[in-house]
Amino acid sequence: MAARGQAGPATIEDVARAxxxxxxxxxxxxxxAYGVSPAMRERVTAAIxxxxxxxxxxxxxxxxxxxxxxxxxPDLANPFYPLLLAGATAALSGTPYQLVIxxxxxxxxxxxxxxxxxxxxxxxxxxAVSPLVEQAWLSEVSATVPLVMLGRHxxxxxxxxxxxxxxxxxxxxxxxxxxxxxxxxAHLTGEPEDSDPGFGVPQAIRLQAYRTAMxxxxxxxxxxxxxxxxxxxxxxxxxxxxxxxxxxPTAIVACHxxxxxxxxxxxxxAGLTADDVSVAGYDGIAIAGHPGISLTTMRQDGERMGxxxxxxxxxxLAGRTAPRHEVVEPDLVVRSxxxxxxxxxxx
Amino acid sequence: MAARGQAGPATIEDVARAxxxxxxxxxxxxxxAYGVSPAMRERVTAAIxxxxxxxxxxxxxxxxxxxxxxxxxPDLANPFYPLLLAGATAALSGTPYQLVIxxxxxxxxxxxxxxxxxxxxxxxxxxAVSPLVEQAWLSEVSATVPLVMLGRHxxxxxxxxxxxxxxxxxxxxxxxxxxxxxxxxAHLTGEPEDSDPGFGVPQAIRLQAYRTAMxxxxxxxxxxxxxxxxxxxxxxxxxxxxxxxxxxPTAIVACHxxxxxxxxxxxxxAGLTADDVSVAGYDGIAIAGHPGISLTTMRQDGERMGxxxxxxxxxxLAGRTAPRHEVVEPDLVVRSxxxxxxxxxxx
DNA sequence: CACATGATGTAGACCGATCTACAAGAGGCG
DNA sequence: CGCCTCTTGTAGATCGGTCTACATCATGTG
Numbered sequence: 146m147a148a149r150g151q152a153g154p155a156t157i158e159d160v161a162r163a164x165x166x167x168x169x170x171x172x173x174x175x176x177x178a179y180g181v182s183p184a185m186r187e188r189v190t191a192a193i194x195x196x197x198x199x200x201x202x203x204x205x206x207x208x209x210x211x212x213x214x215x216x217x218x219p220d221l222a223n224p225f226y227p228l229l230l231a232g233a234t235a236a237l238s239g240t241p242y243q244l245v246i247x248x249x250x251x252x253x254x255x256x257x258x259x260x261x262x263x264x265x266x267x268x269x270x271x272x273a274v275s276p277l278v279e280q281a282w283l284s285e286v287s288a289t290v291p292l293v294m295l296g297r298h299x300x301x302x303x304x305x306x307x308x309x310x311x312x313x314x315x316x317x318x319x320x321x322x323x324x325x326x327x328x329x330x331a332h333l334t335g336e337p338e339d340s341d342p343g344f345g346v347p348q349a350i351r352l353q354a355y356r357t358a359m360x361x362x363x364x365x366x367x368x369x370x371x372x373x374x375x376x377x378x379x380x381x382x383x384x385x386x387x388x389x390x391x392x393x394p395t396a397i398v399a400c401h402x403x404x405x406x407x408x409x410x411x412x413x414x415a416g417l418t419a420d421d422v423s424v425a426g427y428d429g430i431a432i433a434g435h436p437g438i439s440l441t442t443m444r445q446d447g448e449r450m451g452x453x454x455x456x457x458x459x460x461x462l463a464g465r466t467a468p469r470h471e472v473v474e475p476d477l478v479v480r481s482x483x484x485x486x487x488x489x490x491x492x
Numbered sequence: 493m494a495a496r497g498q499a500g501p502a503t504i505e506d507v508a509r510a511x512x513x514x515x516x517x518x519x520x521x522x523x524x525a526y527g528v529s530p531a532m533r534e535r536v537t538a539a540i541x542x543x544x545x546x547x548x549x550x551x552x553x554x555x556x557x558x559x560x561x562x563x564x565x566p567d568l569a570n571p572f573y574p575l576l577l578a579g580a581t582a583a584l585s586g587t588p589y590q591l592v593i594x595x596x597x598x599x600x601x602x603x604x605x606x607x608x609x610x611x612x613x614x615x616x617x618x619x620a621v622s623p624l625v626e627q628a629w630l631s632e633v634s635a636t637v638p639l640v641m642l643g644r645h646x647x648x649x650x651x652x653x654x655x656x657x658x659x660x661x662x663x664x665x666x667x668x669x670x671x672x673x674x675x676x677x678a679h680l681t682g683e684p685e686d687s688d689p690g691f692g693v694p695q696a697i698r699l700q701a702y703r704t705a706m707x708x709x710x711x712x713x714x715x716x717x718x719x720x721x722x723x724x725x726x727x728x729x730x731x732x733x734x735x736x737x738x739x740x741p742t743a744i745v746a747c748h749x750x751x752x753x754x755x756x757x758x759x760x761x762a763g764l765t766a767d768d769v770s771v772a773g774y775d776g777i778a779i780a781g782h783p784g785i786s787l788t789t790m791r792q793d794g795e796r797m798g799x800x801x802x803x804x805x806x807x808x809l810a811g812r813t814a815p816r817h818e819v820v821e822p823d824l825v826v827r828s829x830x831x832x833x834x835x836x837x838x839x
Numbered sequence: 840c841a842c843a844t845g846a847t848g849t850a851g852a853c854c855g856a857t858c859t860a861c862a863a864g865a866g867g868c869g
Numbered sequence: 870c871g872c873c874t875c876t877t878g879t880a881g882a883t884c885g886g887t888c889t890a891c892a893t894c895a896t897g898t899g
Contacts, residue, residue: 154636156855167879172857180877202613203558204855206550207884213613215592221577222778227568234595243609245562246593248581262590266549266560266613289501406782413783431569435753436760437784503885514849519887527847551885554854 155196164192175200176209206267212241214458215263216272219251223377223403224430225447226274229295232451233272240459242269253277264289270458276346277339291461293454298345300470305457307450307471311347314443314475315354315398318425321441321477322396323362325485327423330359331369331387331394333404335376348376348400351427355398369394373404380404384411388422395422395486402426402433402442409440409482423483434480441483443475502543511539522547523556553614559588561805562610563619566598570724570750571777572794573621576642579798580619587806589616600624611636617805623693624686638808640801645692647817652804654797654818658694661790661822662701662745665772668788668824669743670709672832674770677706678716678734678741680751682723695723695747698774702745716741720751727751731758735769742769742833749773749780749789756787756829770830781827788830790822 157175161168166189173181174189192198202211216233218226230246237244245268249259256275263271270291273283280299286292287304294306322330332355334340340349352370359368371387373379380399387394388411399405405426412422426433429444453471460469504522508515513536520528521536539545549558563580565573577593584591592615596606603622610618617638620630627646633639634651641653669677679702681687687696699717706715718734720726727746734741735758746752752773759769773780776791800818807816 169879199612203550203553208857221574230568230595244595248577248591265546410783432779436757516849555887
């Protein structure tokens with residue numbers, strides 16, 4: 146922003162005129178292309194400075210690139226997603242690329258809409274976080290623009306993926322609870338249709354791991370799954386229901402930290418404590434470490450996941466064609482929300 | 493997305509050819525402009541459908557609009573901001589506009605960079621949340637594109653603003669604490685240079701209100717202000733220092749909920765409880781209502797603020813030229829983090 | 840019946856960049 | 870000295886839309 150010729154912001158034409166050179170020359174300087182003499186660069190740069198010229202991304206996008214990467218995110222209210230963004234933003238600093246976020250409500254069709262909006266805007270690369278769009282559709286998108294699917298376990302040929310090892314993570318949580326002595330462990334997750342493991346959604350993988358762990362521990366008959374519509378929104382009520390059962394579970398595992406917070410709230414509302422019911426979450430959001438919450442959780446390195454996603458995109462833009470599928474290992478953070486069950490010597 | 497002619501996604505040219513009409517005709521149909529017969533609309537729509545045609549925003553932006561509104565947000569990790577986004581997104585549903593978010597680290601120059609990135613992308617309107625950019629610069633920006641400053645109290649002639657009544661809110665918190673019997677009340681806020689009331693930043697207004705309230709209560713000599721670099725990041729240490737003072741304050745008011753959470757953590761770390769030190773925040777983030785936290789706070793209707801910002805932009809796009817400055821009233825939510833001071837019979 | 844009016848569709852300029860092809864000039868070399 | 874190569878800068882096509890001006894045709898009207 147600075148003084149400009151007449152109507153509206155300066156264009157490349159204005160700069161060319163001011164510097165006494167051609168448009169092409171200015172363009173070369175901007176793009177740092179081959180064939181510019183130091184003298185010319187000097188004059189053009191000065192003119193750019195003087196006019197406060199900024200190239201318009203729309204115009205650049207017509208032929209070249211937009212220097213924009215888009216990330217589609219469902220539900221920014223979930224504090225795990227900002228972690229991804231922090232990592233993505235960090236990975237982009239120092240590059241000429243700008244990150245733009247398209248928010249999408251978690252509702253089904255919203256993911257499509259938001260991703261489509263990014264594609265319409267000619268972004269140079271897309272990161273998709275919405276788990277509920279069809280793989281085939283993503284493949285089609287990736288024919289137009291490089292794409293990274295973040296968080297879902299599908300090893301597509303057409304695009305890259307970055308995921309956390311949800312199976313190992315969920316099994317680790319279960320082992321932790323078994324080690325504490327729990328046998329009546331309930332699992333709280335989303336609606337059944339989203340939990341089909343074929344879809345590759347994290348919560349589906351975690352649910353499957355829960356089943357496997359219970360079976361292998363010989364507790365197949367104690368499997369207790371609460372499918373909650375809207376997960377976080379319905380978690381409080383669902384948890385109250387679990388807590389009112391005659392054979393109350395001694396531990397509840399939620400598919401994410403956010404619903405786990407609601408479970409904790411329900412535990413408090415029911416007049417119970419962590420000595421009565423252990424609660425474990427999954428994600429490792431920051432508030433889980435607050436002394437008033439102190440939630441045991443599997444911490445996913447969201448920042449790393451966001452960073453790697455961007456790096457994979459940049460590699461694609463640099464020419465890579467073979468798909469890559471990255472796995473990030475989560476780690477268990479034990480806090481005071483999980484304790485031995487009362488009957489076995491819990492204080 | 494669907495079948496397309498040859499290389500790359502279909503263009504308006506392809507649609508025109510497929511429908512046997514001119515580009516202009518297709519353009520008219522897309523824009524729902526005057527002069528299209530039902531028959532023509534029919535044929536064109538069918539062709540669009542068949543080819544899976546989507547107009548490219550870059551190309552549209554060259555002459556017309558981009559149907560994109562941009563919002564610049566510092567620090568998405570602060571859960572108050574997603575509230576704004578939720579409101580903004582909601583206000584946009586049903587309109588042809590798409591919201592894109594440009595993330596900016598809270599560092600000073602980042603706000604400029606992110607806002608500039610949005611302007612470069614030819615958005616039809618901008619919402620700025622970063623409080624630390626100069627008013628004059630914003631005025632310049634608003635010569636190019638309609639702008640709403642969200643959260644800062646400057647009644648500029650060139651652009652609209654949406655703010656919460658921070659003065660009334662902060663005074664309300666103080667009255668609440670006075671009513672409980674507190675007299676030694678400390679205030680925790682950001683760095684002094686950001687607290688100049690002339691800047692209009694919320695935390696500056698709140699700090700000023702704290703001063704006023706203390707003065708008017710005859711407690712001018714007990715004013716105790718902790719200026720913390722990086723607010724949230726430094727709040728924990730700063731709170732520990734306050735708690736270690738010989739004349740320990742009986743209440744601590746933070747300029748935002750996020751640092752207030754850190755104060756609560758410090759209180760716990762120091763082996764104290766809400767009976768020893770009351771804590772109040774400001775913003776009304778959701779987690780403050782969790783039983784493990786239970787933080788007294790001034791709730792700002794972030795969703796409403798986001799919604800109003802978008803509505804003001806839409807009005808501008810519809811032709812309004814006179815600036816509007818909206819004020820939203822916050823309300824006090826009393827929870828168990830504030831109690832009467834021990835000396836006066838707090839149990 | 841000649842003419843004004845209004846509805847519908849098309850041609851082509853235009854937006855602001857990029858990028859290819861090429862011209863002009865400077866050195867290098869046999 | 871003539872030719873070749875390399876560097877530097879320019880002209881002009883191009884991207885995919887929008888938008889203005891205008892042509893065409895059907896209809897209403899005096």
